[in-house]
Amino acid sequence: MISLKNAGFSYGSRAILENVTQELAAGSFHFLTGPSGAGKTTLLKMCYLSLMPDSGKLEIFGQDVTALSREQITQMRRRVGVVHQDCQFLNHLTVRQNIALPLLVAGKNIEDNMDNLEDLLSWVEMDHRADAFPEEISGGERQRLALARAVIMDPDMIVADEPTGNVDWEMGQRLLSLLVELNKMGKTILLATHDLNLIRSIKGQVPASVLRLKDGQLNLAGARL
Amino acid sequence: MSFNPLEYLFGDKASDQVVPPRGGAAWLTGFASAAMAFIAVFALTLSLAVERLADYWALDLARSATVRIVAQEADLAAQTEATLQVLRTTPGVKSAEIIDKAAQLELLEPWLGSSLPADTLPVPQLIDVRLGEPGPDVQSLQLRLSAEAPGAVYNDHSYWRAPVLEASNRLRLMVMISLVLTAVVTVIIVVLSAHNALASNQGIIRTLRLLGAGDSYIARAFVRRITLRATMGAVLGMVLAMIVVLTFPSQPEDGGLLAGLSLSGADFIYPLLVPLLVAISAFAASRLAARYHLHSVT
Incomplete structure (x- = not known):
């Protein structure tokens, strides 16, 4: 679904992401965590084709995004649902x-x-x-x-950037349950959040992994939930 | 695939929904177009009036001449008769008629007043000459006149007709420049308005892009809105200007420029073209502006 190979991105001289390598399989559920300014939003923007990597390779739905025309990017964006x-x-x-x-x-x-x-x-x-x-x-x-x-x-993937950031716990849980439902329907979910309680609450509902961004590097944070 | 502007504008009416119905400068395009169309229709009407005036000076007066006879009282009648004889037998002269003293005094009235001593005022005898097409051989006519009536002086008005013609041509040029400037200003206003509309709706453009809208879709929505606003404004401006022109107080035939400030027959086509030209200009200008703007914003 999404394949990052040594992907990097900089704002001017400031490197935000460096050599990020990760595969997100179709139908999987991933949490993306990390401290503020770690580059979570930048990575998500790359996943919904709002930003292109400066270096390395990013493939979405099996296509190298840097080789796509504007029209092809437009078409591909329709396959990615975005929630901010x-x-x-x-x-x-x-x-x-x-x-x-x-x-x-x-x-x-x-x-x-x-x-x-x-x-x-x-x-x-x-x-x-x-x-x-x-x-x-x-x-x-x-x-x-x-x-x-x-x-x-009916997108193949949902990218959500802190969707529960502005809502209370109960509403956060309702939103998460909707995302779980979508994942059970086969949608790939990539959800950025710094809310560890939200991440823990998914345990037992669907298999999910936690990806942690720190110092421009993306790592599997250990536990598979 | 060939580009069809009508399909572009009206093919996907639903796209109109994505542009907010009101914006900070939403009224600007319509108002500016109305004002420009109003000015353009006036300039066109003035241009047509100048055209008619120029035709009058160039054609009507060119087909007339005046013969002035200055002679002793005793000799005047004979020289007048001889002059008429020469004129009436000259090819290219349609008619030659004496302007009687009363008519001459009437012509002098604006300068000398109405209480002229008609009996004692020494005014020359004037003959109004109407020329055909082609006119007479002026040189041989003058030679014959000097032989038959030495006091007769042929005047084809060229001395004072030339500067008037020059002035009317200059006026026509000025009106044309005004029309071109009006069109240029309209285009500039539309371009600025398009940039303003796009800049003030950055959030909407970002959202539409995230939802999978291409630049052409977004551009079309804005171009459609701007073109329709400009066209509606231009129609309004044209109608208002036409009302003013059509209700312009009627002037006597010899009222000069003012007498020509009217429309008739085929003249009505020109004002009707103004909204069409504004629509075409607005479409082209806003499309260019939108494409430029959207390409410059990632």
Whole structure:
């Protein structure tokens, strides 16, 4: 699914990632941890094709991303669902319209996907807020909206950057259970978090590994959960 | 695959949703286009008026001339008769008519007032000459006049017609430059407006890219919105300008430039072209701006 071989990335002269080598298999679940500034977000951005490695090689879905054209990158992004801590929405569109946005940009007919859309709203328990605007909903609802939007295109992989950072423990658990459900459906999950309790809470639900980023290096943190 | 601007603009109306309906400078494009279209229609109307005025000076007056006869009172009638005889037998002269004294005094009235001593004022005899196409051989006509009526002086108005023609040509050039400048300013405003719209919606652009929207999709959404706003503004400006032009107080035929400030017949096509040209300019300018902007932002 994702293959990093000696991948590196620098902001100017400051190296953020150095010689990162890691394989993420299809259908696997990974937590990405590490101190602030370790490069978690940079690594995630590379995984959802917002950044390209400066050195080394990054293959996603078996394709070398540095060799892709802009159009191919656009197509590949549709196979990766992204959830941020501070997800951006189009504030002039309703919750339902925001979830349908990936369909819209992919040129798909929303009417044809209405059942799927309603199922997703129900799955993230947002059906009662479907006609609200993003500025009218709570932090937890925003994260669930982001998750629903990330999966409407049925992506192969979900990349989540501190999705529980702005929500309480209970809401964090609800979000995690949704991600576990997605993983059970075969989606690859890469979740960056510094919340060790969140990582521990997955034990027994799905097999997961913890990857730790420190000093630009990525290591398997030991325990497989 | 060939590029179809109409397909580009109207092929995917759903993409319109991704651009916020209101923005800080949303009104700017429409207002600026309306103002530019308003000015352009006026400039066009003025251009048409200048065109008509230039035609008048170039053609109508070129087909007329005046013969002035200065002679002793006793000799005046004979020389007038001889002049008329020469003129009426000259090829290229359509007609030659005496301008009577009352008409002459009327012509002098703006300068000398209405209480002129008509009986004692020594005014020369004037003959109004209408010329055909082609006109007469002026040199041989002057030779014959000097032989038959020594007091007759033929004047084809060229002395004072030339600077007026030059001035009208210059005015026409100025109006054309104004039209070009108006178009250039419109394009600049649209480009700035497109950059502004894209810059103020960076968050939306980032989000759309993350969701798998390509640059062409994002550009199309913004170009469509900007082009429609500019076109609607231009239509409004054109309509307002047309109302002003059509309700312009009517002037007498000899009202010069003011008499020409009107539209008739095929003239109406030109103002109607203004919104079309604004739409084409806005489309091209905003598309270029959007492509440049999106390529420069990773």
